[in-house]
Amino acid sequence: MQSYMYHPMSQLHIESTQKFKDTTISVRFLSxxxxxxxxxxxxxxxxxxxxxxxxxxxxxxxxWMDQLYGAKLDVRSIGYGKSISFEVRSKVIDDRYIDRSIAxxxxxxxxxxxxxxxxxxxxxxxxxxxxxxxxxxxxxxATKYAINQxxxxxxxxxxxxxxxxxxxxxxDDITLDDVKSAxxxxxxxxxVDVFVITSAQPQMYQALFEHSYLNTTRVDSExxxxxxxxxxxxEVMKKELKQTNLVMVYNxxxxxxxxxxxxxxxxxxxxxxxxxxxxxxxxxxxRSLCYFIGAxxxxxxxxxxxxxxxxxxxxxxxIQLVGEQIQRIIDGDIDENLLVNSKTxxxxxxxxxxxxxxxxxxxxxxxxxxxxxxHMDSVIQMIQQVSMAKMxxxxxxxxxxxxxxxxPMEEQA
Amino acid sequence: xxxxxxRYKETLxxxxxxxxxxxxxxxxxDYQGSCALLGTPFGALDLEQVDQEGTIYHVIxxxxxxxxxxxxENPEGDIMNVFTDLGAQVNxxxxxxxxxxxFTTSADVIEPLNVLMDFVANPSISEASVExxxxxxxxxxxxYEQMPxxxxxxxxxxxxxxxxxxxxxxxxxxxxxxxxxxEHLDECYLRNYHPQQMVLVVATGVDLDVIEExxxxxxxxxxxxxxxxxxxxxxxxxxxxxxxxxxITMDVxxxxxxxAFKITEFFDSPLKRLKAxxxxxxxxxxxxxxxxxxxxxxxxxxxxxxxxxxxxxFGEDYGFVLFFNETSDPKQFEDFVLEQWEKATISEVTLxxxxxxxxxxxxxxxxxxxxxxLGIMRSTFEQMDYFETIDVIETISLDEVLAxxxxxxxxxxxVITLSKKA
Numbered sequence: 107m108q109s110y111m112y113h114p115m116s117q118l119h120i121e122s123t124q125k126f127k128d129t130t131i132s133v134r135f136l137s138x139x140x141x142x143x144x145x146x147x148x149x150x151x152x153x154x155x156x157x158x159x160x161x162x163x164x165x166x167x168x169x170w171m172d173q174l175y176g177a178k179l180d181v182r183s184i185g186y187g188k189s190i191s192f193e194v195r196s197k198v199i200d201d202r203y204i205d206r207s208i209a210x211x212x213x214x215x216x217x218x219x220x221x222x223x224x225x226x227x228x229x230x231x232x233x234x235x236x237x238x239x240x241x242x243x244x245x246x247x248a249t250k251y252a253i254n255q256x257x258x259x260x261x262x263x264x265x266x267x268x269x270x271x272x273x274x275x276x277x278d279d280i281t282l283d284d285v286k287s288a289x290x291x292x293x294x295x296x297x298v299d300v301f302v303i304t305s306a307q308p309q310m311y312q313a314l315f316e317h318s319y320l321n322t323t324r325v326d327s328e329x330x331x332x333x334x335x336x337x338x339x340x341e342v343m344k345k346e347l348k349q350t351n352l353v354m355v356y357n358x359x360x361x362x363x364x365x366x367x368x369x370x371x372x373x374x375x376x377x378x379x380x381x382x383x384x385x386x387x388x389x390x391x392x393r394s395l396c397y398f399i400g401a402x403x404x405x406x407x408x409x410x411x412x413x414x415x416x417x418x419x420x421x422x423x424x425i426q427l428v429g430e431q432i433q434r435i436i437d438g439d440i441d442e443n444l445l446v447n448s449k450t451x452x453x454x455x456x457x458x459x460x461x462x463x464x465x466x467x468x469x470x471x472x473x474x475x476x477x478x479x480x481h482m483d484s485v486i487q488m489i490q491q492v493s494m495a496k497m498x499x500x501x502x503x504x505x506x507x508x509x510x511x512x513x514p515m516e517e518q519a
Numbered sequence: 520x521x522x523x524x525x526r527y528k529e530t531l532x533x534x535x536x537x538x539x540x541x542x543x544x545x546x547x548x549d550y551q552g553s554c555a556l557l558g559t560p561f562g563a564l565d566l567e568q569v570d571q572e573g574t575i576y577h578v579i580x581x582x583x584x585x586x587x588x589x590x591x592e593n594p595e596g597d598i599m600n601v602f603t604d605l606g607a608q609v610n611x612x613x614x615x616x617x618x619x620x621x622f623t624t625s626a627d628v629i630e631p632l633n634v635l636m637d638f639v640a641n642p643s644i645s646e647a648s649v650e651x652x653x654x655x656x657x658x659x660x661x662x663y664e665q666m667p668x669x670x671x672x673x674x675x676x677x678x679x680x681x682x683x684x685x686x687x688x689x690x691x692x693x694x695x696x697x698x699x700x701x702e703h704l705d706e707c708y709l710r711n712y713h714p715q716q717m718v719l720v721v722a723t724g725v726d727l728d729v730i731e732e733x734x735x736x737x738x739x740x741x742x743x744x745x746x747x748x749x750x751x752x753x754x755x756x757x758x759x760x761x762x763x764x765x766x767i768t769m770d771v772x773x774x775x776x777x778x779a780f781k782i783t784e785f786f787d788s789p790l791k792r793l794k795a796x797x798x799x800x801x802x803x804x805x806x807x808x809x810x811x812x813x814x815x816x817x818x819x820x821x822x823x824x825x826x827x828x829x830x831x832x833f834g835e836d837y838g839f840v841l842f843f844n845e846t847s848d849p850k851q852f853e854d855f856v857l858e859q860w861e862k863a864t865i866s867e868v869t870l871x872x873x874x875x876x877x878x879x880x881x882x883x884x885x886x887x888x889x890x891x892x893l894g895i896m897r898s899t900f901e902q903m904d905y906f907e908t909i910d911v912i913e914t915i916s917l918d919e920v921l922a923x924x925x926x927x928x929x930x931x932x933x934v935i936t937l938s939k940k941a
Contacts, residue, residue: 123549124549125549125550126886127882127883127885127886128882128883128886163812163815164809164814164815165809165810165811165812165814165815167809168808168809168810169810169872171876172872172873172875172876175875175876175878175879176875176876176877176878176879176880177879197883198879199879199882199883202528203526203527203528203882204879232818232819235821235824236824236825239773239824239825239826239845240825242772242773243772243773243826243845245772246667246769246771246772246773247666248665248666249662345770346769346770346940347665347770348661348664348665349658349661349662349665380603381597381599381600381602381603381609382597382599382600382603390655391597394651394652394653394654394655394658395654395658396655396658397655397656397658397659397662398662415658415661415662416658417658443604447603447604447606450606450626451603451606451608454606454607454624454625454626455625457551457552457625457626458551458552458623458624458625460551461550461551461552461625461888462887463886
């Protein structure tokens with residue numbers, strides 16, 4: 107992907123390709139993550155998707171998108187440690203498959219969508235109602251809710267505890283002025299990265315970007331941090347469920363700039379991301395204790411978590427088994443083949459990204475935020491260099507911080 | 520021979536191996552990855568099958584799904600590990616209509632393709648492993664059971680259908696899963712996994728000559744066995760729904776309602792069914808989305824939320840139109856659906872707008888190897904050409920869309936309420 111920097115923290119990245127049948131654009135603004143900013147941006151996202159000063163009704167908005175052969179618009183927020191990225195993404199069919207050229211019109215339309223959302227008391231009220239419904243709905247997804255609750259407890263006092271989809275606690279207090287201020291901040295000050303994957307001429311996008319409001323001096327926002335160690339906490343929440351959703355959060359204090367970052371990523375694949383991973387093999391396949399189990403990382407917060415759905419009475423056994431699998435990696439007590447496979451699968455997954463525009467964009471953006479070499483080859487080399495010993499060293503840094511379980515009421519267990 | 524579609528610019532090659540396996544290869548020259556799907560049209564709806572002699576075979580609910588789990592076992596262990604060793608990711612799914620095994624890889628495609636064809640053709644199911652798998656499947660069913668949306672859908676099917684197998688969950692229930700035996704799985708496998716019944720689709724950037732040669736060679740190694748031709752037995756399903764009103768309670772924050780119309784007139788060809796599905800989709804989109812100027816008022820009046828939606832599904836011997844919403848006032852929502860259905864209409868301008876949108880979306884889906892391969896597999900099971908299923912969008916007339924309304928008889932409905940546990 108070719109990058110063009112016009113001002114500090116204002117960049118355009120273009121991949122010219124005939125490979126895809128559509129043009130993909132992602133505009134990402136980066137700013138500080140707080141409970142209030144996450145909630146305000148979640149409201150702004152809903153308003154931006156909904157209506158615009160140039161398309162004042164839902165019907166006009168839909169008609170406008172349909173004129174662009176059903177252009178897709180999706181606005182969302184993603185957490186990156188201390189920061190939150192507000193992303194406006196869109197896809198439109200490539201000019202080669204229709205009878206007129208719409209690439210330029212599409213980019214101009216997207217810039218208008220971002221610049222002129224319809225910010226009014228009416229749209230604010232509707233967005234708040236929708237956000238409230240979404241946040242309540244999220245609580246009904248047992249796995250998602252359990253992970254969220256585990257992060258709230260493990261990350262108390264840190265950005266890890268903040269749900270980037272918003273908070274019911276502050277939702278009612280958000281005013282129209284708050285939303286307008288957040289919008290102004292995005293347009294004028296927040297770091298912006300625009301990604302375009304297209305068969306259209308890059309010069310056209312460069313010219314449009316150069317003459318747009320995006321092309322101004324902007325400020326960066328901090329991302330990576332680590333949690334300080336503290337004593338482990340354990341908490342149980344009861345609900346009428348058929349299954350216990352168990353989440354174990356570990357503080358690794360390893361972030362992407364650390365030497366042990368890639369060894370940790372490989373170790374997590376070996377622990378719980380493959381059918382041959384230790385947790386899958388020992389807990390599901392050998393003992394039939396669960397249907398799903400996985401291990402993952404909250405990259406910019408240096409935290410690791412293991413999650414599963416189990417029978418309530420098996421909880422202690424599963425906690426012990428997870429601990430044993432981590433210890434096996436620390437001790438180097440795993441098949442060499444698992445190490446090789448973990449690295450191979452990570453590398454293949456990186457190669458496979460080039461077939462998915464958003465995966466390409468996510469990879470590049472994350473590397474930019476890490477301030478790391480953006481080339482895939484250098485990442486692959488780092489993965490290839492991971493040894494059993496380094497993997498053990500990375501896993502030895504895990505400190506169990508929180509065990510959270512969402513469990514069935516006694517009579518259902 | 521490779522054929523490049525002039526409009527969609529996709530290059531396909533089709534052939535049938537000597538043992539009868541139908542193969543469709545898609546050449547995606549710039550793609551790093553490959554995706555291969557091997558599927559059989561044996562799904563959760565196949566609970567009664569009948570052979571040419573008229574013998575009826577009963578299938579325990581959840582068997583297709585159970586079989587899907589067990590095919591991953593081989594004498595040396597789990598087949599998933601073999602794929603991992605080859606740098607490929609393998610998985611499978613069972614729907615109401617089919618069971619599909621697939622892998623994706625951005626490394627070598629040949630060896631995983633050989634393994635895929637081998638493991639699906641050579642099951643090795645032991646009694647002990649069937650017993651062990653029951654625990655895992657029960658956990659899977661429990662996971663779905665606690666998802667409110669899934670539960671609402673399942674309860675809707677149960678309220679619509681007396682006898683049709685849609686009333687069963689794809690995975691069955693705890694009782695049916697516990698009653699599955701190795702013998703039952705073996706019998707179902709033999710009846711439904713003959714190469715002549717199956718379809719293999721590979722989407723890849725690798726030379727198709729190499730892929731074809733690999734497939735032909737591997738298939739020639741598999742022992743040829745006689746095929747027991749079976750079809751899904753017809754279901755004696757009453758016109759009326761089971762429950763007009765039904766309420767379930769869960770420990771949830773958001774209460775939901777579904778209003779479903781049971782359709783009892785069916786289509787005699789897959790193409791007619793597909794056209795009817797598009798027509799129903801266009802009508803519903805025009806009448807129940809933001810294309811309708813009244814939509815804003817419905818939201819302002821809090822009759823609907825952003826969760827509100829409408830879906831329709833037309834099968835060979837079933838059909839329904841389903842409206843769903845989050846509300847604690849099911850009666851108000853039911854009245855709303857009935858009133859708006861009565862008014863539902865579409866203009867020529869809106870129809871053209873929707874056709875343009877749908878065409879753009881269908882073309883964009885071809886970017887994804889897995890979506891493209893699955894679309895091809897499903898249209899092949901339906902004896903249709905994949906690209907024709909997209910072309911058909913442009914052939915639908917306003918009269919056809921307006922006429923589709925006649926399929927719905929509003930009195931034949933089920934209203935399912937998912938309410939908060941007090």
